[in-house]
Amino acid sequence: MSxxxxxxxxxxxxxPPRSLRALRRSQPPxxxxxxxxxxxxxxxxxxxxxxxxxxxIALLDESIIPSDGHPPPSFxxxxxxxxxxxxxFHFGVPSFDPPNLSLFTSSSSCKHPTGPxxxxxFSPGRLLLIDETQRQHPSQFNFTQTINDKxxxxxxxxxxxxxxxxxxxxxxxxxxxEPEHDSSVPRGNTKLHNLRFSHDEFHRDFIQRTVxxxxxxxxxxxxxxTPLPGVTYSPVFVVESENxxxxxxxxxxxxxxxxxxxxxxxxxxYDTIIDFIRLLRWHCFLNAKGSLLGQDAVLWKLNxxxxxxxxxxxxxxxxxxxxxxxxxxxxxxxxxxxxxEWRGVFGCRAMPFLWTRFMSLLMWAAHRWYxxxxxxxxxxxxxxIDLVGDLVPFAHNGVTYEIPAQQAAMARLWGDLxxxxxxxxxxxxxxxxxxxxxxxCDLDEFTVSLLHxxxxxxxxxxxxxxxxPGRHPTLRRxxxxxxxxxxxxxxxxQARPYITPLYHKIRGKVNSNTGVPINxxxxxxxxxxxxxxxxxxxxxxxxxxxTRWSLADADLVIYTDACLRNADNTGAGLGFWLxxxxxxxxxxxxxxxxxxxxxQFAELLTIIRALDIATDPTRGYGPFHHVLVWTDSAxxxxxxxxxxxxxxxxxxLCMLTLAAYKIASTRNFDLKVxxxxxxxxxxxxxxSQGGRTVNFASRPLMAPARPAQPFPSLDQLVIGTAEMxxxxxxxxxxxxxxxxxxxxxxxxxxxxxxxxPMVVSLCQFVYWQYRLVSTVYQTLxxxxxYFKPIMGDEWNRIRSCCAVKLVIIxxxxxxxxxxxxxxxxxxxxxxxxxxxxxxxxxxxxDPLVFLxxxxxxxxxxxxxxxxxxxxxxxxxxxxxxxxxxxVKIKKDSFIVHxxxxxxxxxxxxxxxxxxxxxxxxxxxxxxxxxxxxxTNNSRTQTSSSLRATVTLPHxxxxxxxxxxxxxxxxxxxxxxxxxxxxxxxxxxxxxxxNV
Numbered sequence: 001m002s003x004x005x006x007x008x009x010x011x012x013x014x015x016p017p018r019s020l021r022a023l024r025r026s027q028p029p030x031x032x033x034x035x036x037x038x039x040x041x042x043x044x045x046x047x048x049x050x051x052x053x054x055x056x057i058a059l060l061d062e063s064i065i066p067s068d069g070h071p072p073p074s075f076x077x078x079x080x081x082x083x084x085x086x087x088x089f090h091f092g093v094p095s096f097d098p099p100n101l102s103l104f105t106s107s108s109s110c111k112h113p114t115g116p117x118x119x120x121x122f123s124p125g126r127l128l129l130i131d132e133t134q135r136q137h138p139s140q141f142n143f144t145q146t147i148n149d150k151x152x153x154x155x156x157x158x159x160x161x162x163x164x165x166x167x168x169x170x171x172x173x174x175x176x177x178e179p180e181h182d183s184s185v186p187r188g189n190t191k192l193h194n195l196r197f198s199h200d201e202f203h204r205d206f207i208q209r210t211v212x213x214x215x216x217x218x219x220x221x222x223x224x225x226t227p228l229p230g231v232t233y234s235p236v237f238v239v240e241s242e243n244x245x246x247x248x249x250x251x252x253x254x255x256x257x258x259x260x261x262x263x264x265x266x267x268x269x270y271d272t273i274i275d276f277i278r279l280l281r282w283h284c285f286l287n288a289k290g291s292l293l294g295q296d297a298v299l300w301k302l303n304x305x306x307x308x309x310x311x312x313x314x315x316x317x318x319x320x321x322x323x324x325x326x327x328x329x330x331x332x333x334x335x336x337x338x339x340x341e342w343r344g345v346f347g348c349r350a351m352p353f354l355w356t357r358f359m360s361l362l363m364w365a366a367h368r369w370y371x372x373x374x375x376x377x378x379x380x381x382x383x384x385i386d387l388v389g390d391l392v393p394f395a396h397n398g399v400t401y402e403i404p405a406q407q408a409a410m411a412r413l414w415g416d417l418x419x420x421x422x423x424x425x426x427x428x429x430x431x432x433x434x435x436x437x438x439x440x441c442d443l444d445e446f447t448v449s450l451l452h453x454x455x456x457x458x459x460x461x462x463x464x465x466x467x468x469p470g471r472h473p474t475l476r477r478x479x480x481x482x483x484x485x486x487x488x489x490x491x492x493x494q495a496r497p498y499i500t501p502l503y504h505k506i507r508g509k510v511n512s513n514t515g516v517p518i519n520x521x522x523x524x525x526x527x528x529x530x531x532x533x534x535x536x537x538x539x540x541x542x543x544x545x546x547t548r549w550s551l552a553d554a555d556l557v558i559y560t561d562a563c564l565r566n567a568d569n570t571g572a573g574l575g576f577w578l579x580x581x582x583x584x585x586x587x588x589x590x591x592x593x594x595x596x597x598x599x600q601f602a603e604l605l606t607i608i609r610a611l612d613i614a615t616d617p618t619r620g621y622g623p624f625h626h627v628l629v630w631t632d633s634a635x636x637x638x639x640x641x642x643x644x645x646x647x648x649x650x651x652x653l654c655m656l657t658l659a660a661y662k663i664a665s666t667r668n669f670d671l672k673v674x675x676x677x678x679x680x681x682x683x684x685x686x687x688s689q690g691g692r693t694v695n696f697a698s699r700p701l702m703a704p705a706r707p708a709q710p711f712p713s714l715d716q717l718v719i720g721t722a723e724m725x726x727x728x729x730x731x732x733x734x735x736x737x738x739x740x741x742x743x744x745x746x747x748x749x750x751x752x753x754x755x756x757p758m759v760v761s762l763c764q765f766v767y768w769q770y771r772l773v774s775t776v777y778q779t780l781x782x783x784x785x786y787f788k789p790i791m792g793d794e795w796n797r798i799r800s801c802c803a804v805k806l807v808i809i810x811x812x813x814x815x816x817x818x819x820x821x822x823x824x825x826x827x828x829x830x831x832x833x834x835x836x837x838x839x840x841x842x843x844x845x846d847p848l849v850f851l852x853x854x855x856x857x858x859x860x861x862x863x864x865x866x867x868x869x870x871x872x873x874x875x876x877x878x879x880x881x882x883x884x885x886x887v888k889i890k891k892d893s894f895i896v897h898x899x900x901x902x903x904x905x906x907x908x909x910x911x912x913x914x915x916x917x918x919x920x921x922x923x924x925x926x927x928x929x930x931x932x933x934x935t936n937n938s939r940t941q942t943s944s945s946l947r948a949t950v951t952l953p954h955x956x957x958x959x960x961x962x963x964x965x966x967x968x969x970x971x972x973x974x975x976x977x978x979x980x981x982x983x984x985x986x987x988x989x990x991x992x993x994n995v
Contacts, residue, residue: 076634076675079637079674079675083640083641083642083643083671083672084641084643085496085643086493086496086545088493089493089546090546090547090548091277091278091281091546091547092548099275099279101271101275101363101375101376102269102272103269103271103356103359103360103363103376103377104271104360104363104375104376106269106356106360114164115161116167117164117167117177117178117354117357118178118265119178119180120178120179120180120181120183120316121182121183122316126183126185126230129230130230130231132229132230133228133229133319134315137224139221139222140222140224140228141315141318141319141340141342142218142221142318142342143174143176143314143315144342145312146172146310146311146418147172147417147418148417149172149173151416151417152169152172152361152365152417153165153169155365155368156169158368164357164361165361168357168358171314172311176313176315176317176318177312177317177344177354178313178314178316179266179349179351179353180261180262180266180350181257181260181261181317181320182261182262184256184259184260186232186255186256186259186260186320196235196513197235197325198236198237200238203238204325204326204328205328206238206246206248207236207238208326211325217309218342219309219342219343220341220342220343221339221342222339223337223338223339223340225335225336225337226338227324227338228338228340230319231319231322231338231340232321232322233255233322233324233338234250234251234252234255234321234323234347235251235255235323235324236249236250236251236324236325236347248346249345250321250323250346250348251512252321252345252347252348252349253512254512254513257320258348261348261349261350263349265350266350266352266353267353268352268356269360270356270377270379271376273437273448274490276383277448277541277546279374280385280443280541281541281542281546283297283385284446284541284542294387296388296389296390297385297386297387297388297389298386298389298430298431298432299383299384299385299386299430299431299432299433299436299443300383300384300386300403300404300406300407300430300434301381301382301383301407301430301434301436302381302383302421302423302427302428303380303382303427303428304380304414304420304421305421305422306420307355307379307380308343308344308346308355309343309344310344310358310419311343311344311351311354311355313343318340318341321345321348322339322341324336324339325337325339355379359377362377362417365413366413370410370412371406372384372406372410373387381437382410383434383436384406384407386404386406386430388405389404390404391403391404391405392404392405394408394423396411396415396423401423403423403428404430407430411423432444435451437487438450438454440538446542447539447540447541448491448539448541449537449538449539450488450491450533458484458488458533459530459533459534461481461484462526462527462529462530463530465477465526466527468518471517471518472516472517472518473518474513474514474515475506475510475512475513475515476512478502478505479506479512481502481526482503485498485502486499488529488533489529489533491533491536492533493539493545495529495532495536495658495661496643497654498528498532498658499525499529500525500643500654501519501521501524501525501654502526504521528658543668543670544626544668544670545664547670549670549672551672551674554581554626554627554628555580555581555624555625556578556615556621556624556626556627556669557579557580557628557629557630558578558579558611558614558627558629559577559631559681559684560576560603560606560607560631561574561575561576561603561631561632561681561684561687561688562574562602562603562605562633562688563599563602563688563689564595564596564599564602566591566688566689566690567689567690568591570593571591571592571593571596572595572602573589573687573689573690574589574590574605574606574609575589575590575685575687575690576588576606576607576610576687577683577687578610580622584621586614586621588610588687589687589688590606590609591690599633600636601652601656603635603636604636604639604640604653604656604657605656606688607629607631607636607640607656608656608659608660610629611660611663611664611671615627615667615669617667623668623669624667624669625668625669625670626669627669627671627672628672628674629671629672629674630675630676631674631681632675632677632678633675634675637673637674639653639654639656639657640671643657643661722786725789736778736782737782737785737786738782740780740782741782741783744765747764747765747768751764756787757787757791757795758798759798759801759803762799762801762804763803763804763807766780766807766811767807767811770811770815774812774815775812776808776811777808780799780808
C-alpha cells in the first residue's frame with residue numbers, strides 16, 4: 001500500500017513518513033534466540049531456516065505511537081470465546097450460584113427429562129429359541145435382587161423424572177436391565193470357532209481364577225462344555241489400569257454384539273475432574289467473598305465395590321452377553337468352557353450409560369435426603385468437599401471409623417440401600433490432599449497434579465508401547481494409550497497437540513486386533529509427552545489460563561502479519577507491533593533473507609516470534625496474564641485455537657503450535673488468537689513489507705464502510721424484508737414466483753376477492769390457472785413464498801385442504817398429455833456418427849461439437865449440472881458451469897468437475913469420469929481435437945466456462961495445448977507451429993490418422 005493510499009484510508013493525524021531503511025540504519029537490530037527445531041526446504045535443496053540459526057528482529061523508532069482502539073474481530077466458523085484446545089478448562093468467573101454438576105443435573109432437570117431406560121429388541125424367532133433354551137437349562141440363568149429397591153423407590157418418590165425412576169426400580173425388582181439393541185444377529189452365534197483366546201498363560205490363569213470367584217459369588221453360571229442354542233458368546237481379555245489393577249473384559253466388539261448398540265442412544269454422563277475443578281474454584285471464590293472454603297475444609301472419596309455387578313440383566317439379555325474361556329482341568333488338559341453372565345459386564349457398550357443413569361438417581365437422593373450438598377461421582381467413585389471438616393464416628397462391618405460428616409452421609413446411604421462399599425484407607429481417603437480419579441488434588445496448594453508413581457508408570461507404558469515387537473501395536477493398545485494420555489493431560493490442557501499424531505494414526509480404523517505401525521511423528525510426540533509430564537508443574541487452579549476472559553481484558557495485544565516477498569526482494573518479511581495495558585507501544589520487523597514456500601508458515605512463525613519477544617521477562621514489558629494476538633491468517637488462528645495441526649514438508653504447524661504452548665506455559669499467561677480483517681491490520685502489514693513507507697495514524701481503524709443511516713420506517717422494514725427474501729432465490733425462480741403473484745393479483749382484482757387466499761378462492765384460482773398451464777405446483781409454490789410468512793399455519797391449512805387437492809389432481813388428469821420423449825441414441829449409432837464426422841472434411845463446426853458432447857454423455861452431464869447458459873441474461877450463473885481448467889483428457893478417460901446445483905446448496909460438486917469401457921477411445925481423441933481447436937481460436941475470450949453455444953473458451957492466462965508426445969492436455973504457451981492446428985479441418989486430419 002503506497003503512502004498516498006495510506007493517507008486516504010487512515011483516520012486522524014498522519015505523522016511525517018519515514019522509510020524502514022532509514023529506521024534500520026538508525027536502530028541496531030536486536031537478535032533473539034528461539035530454536036526452531038526443524039528445517040524447512042526451499043526448492044527441495046536449500047535450507048530456509050537452519051536449525052542453529054535464529055531470526056534477527058529489528059526494533060523501530062518509538063516516537064511514533066498509535067493511540068488506543070482495536071478493530072472489531074472477524075469471527076471464524078468454529079472459533080469460540082475460548083480456545084478449542086482448552087475449551088473445557090476455560091471456566092467462567094464464579095458467581096454466588098453453585099455450578100451445575102454433570103451427573104446430578106443429567107436426570108434431575110425438569111426441562112429435559114431423560115425418560116425411561118430403553119429395552120432391547122428381539123425377533124420373534126430369537127425369543128422362542130431363548131425361551132426354549134431357558135426351559136431346558138434353567139440353572140444357567142438367574143435373576144436376584146441386589147439392593148433395597150423398596151427403600152430406593154421411597155427415596156425417589158419426589159424425583160422430577162418419574163418414568164426413569166419407575167424403569168430403574170422395575171429393572172432392579174424383576175425386569176432386569178437391557179441395553180437398546182437393534183436385534184441384529186451377532187457373529188458369536190454362528191462363528192464360535194473364530195473366537196480368539198489369549199496366548200499369555202498368566203492372563204489365562206488370571207481369567208480362570210476370576211471366573212471361578214464370580215461363579216462362587218453367583219455372578220455368572222457354572223458353565224457348560226458345549227454352547228447353548230440361541231446364546232451369544234464372546235471372548236475375554238485382560239486389561240491393566242494405571243495402578244496395576246487387572247480386570248477381565250468381555251470382547252463384545254469381537255462378537256459384534258456392540259454393533260447392534262448405537263453410540264448415540266447410550267450417552268454416558270460423568271462427573272469428571274473438570275466438574276471438580278469448577279466446584280473447587282467456586283468455593284474459592286466464595287471464600288474471598290464470604291469465607292466458605294476455610295482452613296477446616298477437607299476432600300473425601302468413597303468407592304462402591306463391584307460397580308457393574310449391582311445391575312442384574314434380564315434373563316433374555318443374559319442369553320446375549322456370555323463368555324467363553326480356556327479352562328485347565330486337573331489332568332492338565334485344556335477345554336473350552338462356556339459361561340452365561342448374569343450381571344453387568346465390562347465390555348458392553350451400553351453399560352456405562354445404564355450405570356450412570358442409576359448413579360444419577362442416587363446422587364439426587366444423596367443431595368435431597370442425606371444432606372450432601374454437592375455430590376459427585378465418576379463410575380464407582382463418589383467424592384466431594386466437606387467444608388466443616390468435623391469427624392463423626394461410623395460403624396461398618398464391626399469396625400468404627402472416624403470420617404468426615406459428608407463422607408459418613410454417603411456411606412450411610414450405601415448401607416441403607418445394601419450397596420457394598422469399603423472404608424479402608426485406600427478406598428475411602430479424606431484430608432487436604434486426596435487422590436481422586438488418579439489425580440492428586442491438594443487444597444493447601446490449590447493445585448492438581450499427577451502422582452510421581454503415576455508418572456513413572458505412564459513413562460514405562462510409553463516406553464513399552466514404543467518398543468512393541470515389530471512396532472505394530474494393536475488398535476486396542478493405541479486406543480488405550482490415547483485414552484491414558486488424554487486423562488494425564490488433564491493437568492496440562494494446553495499440551496493436547498502432543499497427542500494429535502496418535503489420533504491421526506488411528507483415524508478410521510475399527511478392527512481392535514489389527515496392528516497399526518508406529519511412525520516417526522508418533523515416536524517424537526510420545527517422547528515429548530513423557531518429558532512434559534515428568535517435568536511439568538502442577539496445574540494451579542487460580543491460574544489465569546483457566547478463567548474465561550474477553551478480548552477487552554487483554555493486558556497485552558499484538559498485531560502480526562507476514563509476506564512471502566518484501567519490497568526489498570530479499571525474501572520473506574515478518575512484522576508485528578504490540579500494545580500493553582500500561583500504554584507501551586513497540587514495533588518490530590524481521591528480514592529472514594529467505595523465501596518461505598507457504599504463507600501459513602510465515603504467519604504462524606511471526607506469531608511465535610512476537611510472543612517470545614513481547615513476553616520476554618528481560619525486556620520489562622510484563623508480566624502478563626492475558627495475551628491477545630491479532631492476525632489476518634485464518635489457518636494460524638485455527639491451528640492455535642484447536643491444537644490439531646500437523647506437520648508437513650513445508651508447514652510444520654504442529655511444531656509451531658507446541659512452541660506457542662511452551663512459551664505460554666513457561667511464562668504463565670493465557671493465550672488467545674483472534675482473526676482480524678486485512679484492511680484493519682495495515683500497520684503490521686507495512687512492517688512486514690519493509691521497503692514501503694510506514695505511517696502511523698492516531699487510531700489503527702479504517703473508516704466505516706457506510707455512513708450512519710437513520711432508522712427506516714415500519715413500511716420500509718416490511719418492503720425491505722420482502723425484497724431480501726426474494727433475493728435469496730435463484731433469478732429464474734424469483735421471476736417465476738413474481739409471475740405467480742401477478743397472476744394472483746389479477747385474479748383477485750377481477751373477481752373482487754380478498755387479497756389473502758381462502759379455500760374457495762384458491763380452488764377457483766387453480767381452475768383459472770389450468771387455462772394457461774398444465775401444472776400449477778410452481779405457481780402455488782410462488783404463492784406460498786409470499787403468503788406463508790404472513791399467514792403462518794393458516795396457509796398450510798388452506799393449501800392442504802382436501803378441496804384444493806382434489807381440484808389440483810382433477811386438473812392434472814384433465815390436461816394430461818402423453819410425454820414426448822425421443823428414443824435414446826444407440827451407442828453404435830453414436831460411434832458411426834463420429835466416424836462419419838471425422839471422415840467428412842466438409843462437415844460444419846456445430847454438428848461436430850454436438851457429436852462430441854453426445855459421445856461424452858451430454859445427457860448424463862446435464863442431469864448433474866448446467867452445461868449451457870440460459871438465453872435470458874438475468875438467469876445466467878457461470879458458477880454452475882463446468883470450468884475448462886478442470887478438464888483432464890487421457891488416452892483412456894475424460895474427467896471434468898461438475899459444480900454445485902441450485903437444488904442443493906451444500907453440494908460442492910463432483911468429478912465426472914468417462915472411461916474407455918463405456919466410451920470408445922475414438923470419442924476421447926475426437927473431443928480432444930475439438931477442445932484444442934476452439935482454444936486456439938478463442939484467445940480473446942474472457943469467460944472460463946461453457947457458453948450458451950456449447951463452445952469451449954480457453955483458460956484464463958494461458959492456452960490449452962495438445963502435445964503430440966503427451967497423453968494429456970497441458971497449460972502453457974504454444975511455441976511449435978506443428979502442434980497448433982488453426983482450422984477444424986487440420987484438426988480432423990490429425991485425428992483421422994490416429995483413429
